[in-house]
Each structure stands twice: as structure tokens, then as C-alpha cells.
Amino acid sequence: MGISLEKMGALLKRSEAVGNEIAVQLCKVDDEVVFGRECEGTYTRVVMLKTFFKCEKGKFVGTVHTHLHPLKYLSPDDFGHLATMIKEGIKPYIECVVWREDGKAEVMCLESQATPEDFKKEMEEVKEDNRKIEIAKGLSRGSVRSVFPEFDALIRLSNKKLVRAWKITKGE
């Protein structure tokens, strides 16, 4: 991808020093992905505004943000963010989270190649599925699956290899 684990580890160290989550833009400049602007949140979350989806230099291709709280991997909010990016037509979109586990920096990234149309199609099918499940169970609303239909749509996109995930661990 072009972004070194060392750079993500350094971002995590700075985030730990200030005690807040930090998000940084990933910008593609001359075929290379580099860190762009940053924004700082609180200990438990960092909000990325729409203005954050544009790089000063190069093409906006994603974000990296830190997790300081004990939650590992990506949070439901992070998956929601990925869904938003796909709907906004940002393709490819890379979303990485870096956190510390057993003293080591760990990174998990999701990369999406899905278009807004792909997402819309999966959402329609998920809603249809949920409707069938609800009818079958005699539920009106409120099953876990219907609360997170976007998550189901992302799983469907990953089955079609339009969203893929990878994890890296720093050995120090």
C-alpha cells in the first residue's frame, strides 16, 4: 500500500501521548500513498467531517485512525464509515485502524473497490432477506440483522471480493 507500519506505529505513539484518537488522510500522490492532514478526537472516538475526504495534494483514498480504548479491531462506527465512503463513490477506499496489543502496534485495514451501485444492490437484497427472516420469525422489527443491514451488505460485498481485509503486526 505504501504506508509503512513504522509510520502507523509512530502515529499510535503520538496518539497515546496526547490521550486522544487521531485520524489521518491517505492521499495518492504520483502512484504513492502518503499521509495527508490529521484530525484529533477524544479518547474513544474521532469524528471525520466531510471536508476530511479531500486531500490538499493528490487523490483521497482513505483514512488511518488510532484506537486507544480496549476495543480491538474495527468498531461498528468504523464499518458505518466504510459504508458511507462507498455510498459517496470514493473508490478505492482504504480504512485502517492501528491499536496496541501485548505491547505491539497492530493494524487492520479494509479496502473497498465497491461502487455506490454495488452497495445499493446488496442493501436491497439484504433488506429483502431481512424481510423474509422477520416474516419467518413473526418479528415486526428490531432483529440484530435489521438493525445492521449495512453490515450485512458489507459482508456480501466481501464475499464478492469487493471489500477485503488484512492485518499487520509490528514486532516491537
Ligand SMILES: [Zn+2]
Ligand atoms: Zn475506530
